Amino acid sequence: MSETFETLHNLVHKGVKVVMDIPYELWNETSAEVADLKKQCDVLVEEYEDVIEDWYRHHQTEDLSQFLCANHVLKGKDTS
Structure with a gap:
């Protein structure tokens, strides 16, 4: 609390x-918005588990949001 x-x-x-x-x-x-965001986060973590493990083992000097989001999740997508 x-x-x-x-x-x-x-x-x-x-x-x-x-x-x-x-x-x-x-x-x-928990608010509906927070519960929904947690569900989305859980799905993202499951979907990119290997990438997160790779970051943890080999790339911790890099910013996780850059490594995961920009380099993997959003790669090739229009981010405007």
Whole structure:
């Protein structure tokens, strides 16, 4: 739990009325956007597992995002 939500929970437990755009029950839930991004990340990691292992074993001096994304995932695609 983030420090912010921990503080908000403590305030609620002390009787302070905290009003937010999301219901209290959902404060600890992962947002749909974050859950979707995690799924996409999991798919990407699985699809490029060999490339990531190659980076880990032989190319750690290179920036991972450059090595993985620019050199492999986006290679040959229009990035504009």
